[in-house]
Amino acid sequence: MLLIRNCRVFDGVNSALRENATIAIEADEIRDVSERPSAAPPGAVALDAGGRVVIPGLIDAHFHAYATTARISALERIPPALRAHQARPLLEAALLRGFTTVRDAAGADAGLAAAVDAGLIDGPRMFFGGRALSPTGGHGDTREAYEPCGCDCAVLSQVVDGVDAVRAATRDELRKGAHHIKIFVSGGVASPTDPIWSQQYSDDEIRAIAWEANARRSYVLAHAYTAESIARAVACGVRSIEHGNLIDAPTAKAVAKASAFVVPTLVTYEALAAFGAEALPPSGIEKLNVVRAKGLEAIEICRKAGVKLGFGTDLLGPMHAWESREFGLRARVEKPVDILRSATSVNAELLQRPGLLGTIAPGAKADLLVVEGNPLEDIAILERPERSLVAIVKDGRIVRSSL
Numbered sequence: 070m071l072l073i074r075n076c077r078v079f080d081g082v083n084s085a086l087r088e089n090a091t092i093a094i095e096a097d098e099i100r101d102v103s104e105r106p107s108a109a110p111p112g113a114v115a116l117d118a119g120g121r122v123v124i125p126g127l128i129d130a131h132f133h134a135y136a137t138t139a140r141i142s143a144l145e146r147i148p149p150a151l152r153a154h155q156a157r158p159l160l161e162a163a164l165l166r167g168f169t170t171v172r173d174a175a176g177a178d179a180g181l182a183a184a185v186d187a188g189l190i191d192g193p194r195m196f197f198g199g200r201a202l203s204p205t206g207g208h209g210d211t212r213e214a215y216e217p218c219g220c221d222c223a224v225l226s227q228v229v230d231g232v233d234a235v236r237a238a239t240r241d242e243l244r245k246g247a248h249h250i251k252i253f254v255s256g257g258v259a260s261p262t263d264p265i266w267s268q269q270y271s272d273d274e275i276r277a278i279a280w281e282a283n284a285r286r287s288y289v290l291a292h293a294y295t296a297e298s299i300a301r302a303v304a305c306g307v308r309s310i311e312h313g314n315l316i317d318a319p320t321a322k323a324v325a326k327a328s329a330f331v332v333p334t335l336v337t338y339e340a341l342a343a344f345g346a347e348a349l350p351p352s353g354i355e356k357l358n359v360v361r362a363k364g365l366e367a368i369e370i371c372r373k374a375g376v377k378l379g380f381g382t383d384l385l386g387p388m389h390a391w392e393s394r395e396f397g398l399r400a401r402v403e404k405p406v407d408i409l410r411s412a413t414s415v416n417a418e419l420l421q422r423p424g425l426l427g428t429i430a431p432g433a434k435a436d437l438l439v440v441e442g443n444p445l446e447d448i449a450i451l452e453r454p455e456r457s458l459v460a461i462v463k464d465g466r467i468v469r470s471s472l
Contacts, residue, residue, distance in 0.1 A: 070095050071465060072109050073437070076118035078102060079445060081125045081414035081428035084406045086445070092123065094435040097464040101431055116460065116472045122443050124409065125427050126169025126436030126463060127451075128416035129392065130332050131311055131381025134160055134195070135176035135224055139348035139386040141259050142211045144224040152224070153181060159389050160185065160192025166393050166454040169436035169463040170194040170426055172249070172419075174290065174311060174383065175201035175209075176225035179246040191468070194436075196420055198290070199242035201226040201251035202235055202278065207269040208257035208292055226253070232277045235270075239281040248420070249309075250282045254291045255298035258341065258356045259349060259385075265294055265315075265356050272305050279306030288421070290332075294360055296320040303327045309419060311381070314360040314367045321374035330419050331371050334383035335364045335398040340391045348385060365402045372403065379419050380412035393452045405448035435465035439472065 071094040078087040080102075093101040109115045137155035138144060144152065156177075163171060170193050177197040184190045200223070203209025209226025229238045239250050254270055256263035263269070270278075279289045283306065290309035291302040296317040299310050303324050310316075310324065313331040324331060338361035341348050349357060371378055380399075382392050399408045417427030426434055439460035442450040450457040460470035 070110060070113040071435070071462070071467070072113055072115040073123060073439065073460075073462075074115060074117050075120055076123040076439065077120065078429050079122060079124045079409065080430055081417070082410065084445065086122065090123075092429065092437070094462070094465045097435055097466075099429060099431055099433045099435050102429060114467075116439075116470065118439050118459075118472065121459060122440045122445070123429065124438050124440060124444060125413040125429050125433075126438060126461075127167045127412045128170040128172070128380065128420070128427055129163065129168045129193075129382055129412075130172040130379045130416045130419055131174045131334050131383045132163070132171035133176060133225065133383065133385060134171070134173050134181060136385040139344055139388065141225065141385065145211070147224075153184070156181060157190045157192070160190050160195075162389065163392060164192050164463065164468060165461065167438045167451065167458050167461060168193050168392070169461075170196070170416075170420070172196040172381075172416075173198060174381070175251050182246075194426075194463070196248040197246070198249045198251045199245055199247045200224075201253065201292075202229050202238055203227065203253045204269050204274075205230055206262050207267075208253035208255070208260045208263055210260065210262065226251075232273050235274050236277045236281055239278050243281070243285045243287060247287070249287055250278055250289050251311075252278055252289060252291050252307075254302045254307075255294045256356070257292060257294075258338075258353050258360060261350050261352060265359055268298055268301070272301065275302060275305035275307065299324065303329050309379070312360070312383070313371070314363045316367050316370055318370055318374065321370050321376050324371070325375045325377075328377070330377045330379050330415075331367075332379035332381040332419070333364060333368055333399070334381045334395075336391050336395040337383040337385075337388070338364060339394070339398065340384060340388035344388060348388070365398075368399065369402050372407070377415055377418070378407075378411050379416050380408070393454055396451045397449045400448050405445050408448050409444060435462060437462050439470075
């Protein structure tokens with residue numbers, strides 16, 4: 070048993086902290102959260118938090134474990150075994166930043182998740198979706214305009230066209246253990262041949278994918294920037310909108326009415342702007358400027374409409390080091406408690422694990438962080454995890470602690 074005493078608890082939902090609390094952990098589960106001090110049973114490990122704030126382990130709902138280089142097109146030249154070894158430090162660094170769970174948003178597979186579960190990689194718990202589905206010429210089609218090759222060789226995505234083909238591809242990813250299915254319904258920044266405003270996948274194709282996912286009690290997440298693509302995706306059964314930078318008020322209301330989620334990823338645009346030509350083709354710079362300028366406004370629009378906002382980062386290669394900077398960017402337009410909810414309990418609901426992840430409560434997974442300072446007052450302290458995270462616990466195991 071592990072006891073964390075003398076702490077102030079943010080449970081992932083309530084803005085008020087529980088004072089002078091003791092968290093009792095047995096195996097990988099939180100057994101009790103109480104203000105009643107108790108003696109440690111024989112063999113128990115007791116940590117004194119010294120009055121510090123304890124929060125649930127963080128969840129990054131838009132992670133790319135196999136995006137091990139800044140240029141997505143270069144991934145196809147990396148052997149799979151090497152790519153898996155390159156993913157390891159990305160995952161282990163994420164855990165040390167306090168992210169005890171990640172949702173991989175294209176590419177990761179059952180093998181990588183199994184390596185984490187077996188302890189071969191000391192990284193976050195992983196929810197994976199296999200390769201994303203893209204139409205020809207869509208955001209997941211990494212070929213340049215002059216490349217005639219029709220082969221399906223992308224690492225993060227697969228090019229699939231037509232209702233029957235997308236239905237079969239969805240079934241196959243679910244067969245291979247996917248927790249969700251990722252699709253592209255608008256243009257993207259890093260892809261070479263699709264304008265941001267382009268509409269990708271027909272309504273019939275999206276509905277077929279969503280039906281198959283729902284039939285397996287799974288769901289669909291869609292890369293979507295424009296209001297038109299977002300509205301169409303949600304109307305066709307998509308549950309999670311990724312990015313959403315160009316959303317408008319009527320569309321945000323439609324998303325809220327459908328009980329769908331939007332997962333902003335502000336930090337990736339800042340990182341891409343800094344890396345510039347190293348990460349993007351020339352056409353990508355122009356597209357980046359369009360969506361980067363609207364990210365904060367999109368969050369304000371969604372908050373006003375009552376949309377459930379998740380927390381994601383969408384970083385590539387060395388840009389993964391920027392993961393924690395998402396907190397400070399979101400703080401420009403949001404309250405710290407709302408950002409923390411996004412990164413904990415809201416993301417847990419998005420992952421279909423409410424009450425099990427993203428919270429500190431009896432019966433939940435024992436994922437928690439002991440923080441130096443109060444993130445409910447200054448969320449930016451989480452941007453410096455090497456200083457602010459005094460202890461990291463995942464599945465009841467102490468990953469790191471200076472207590």
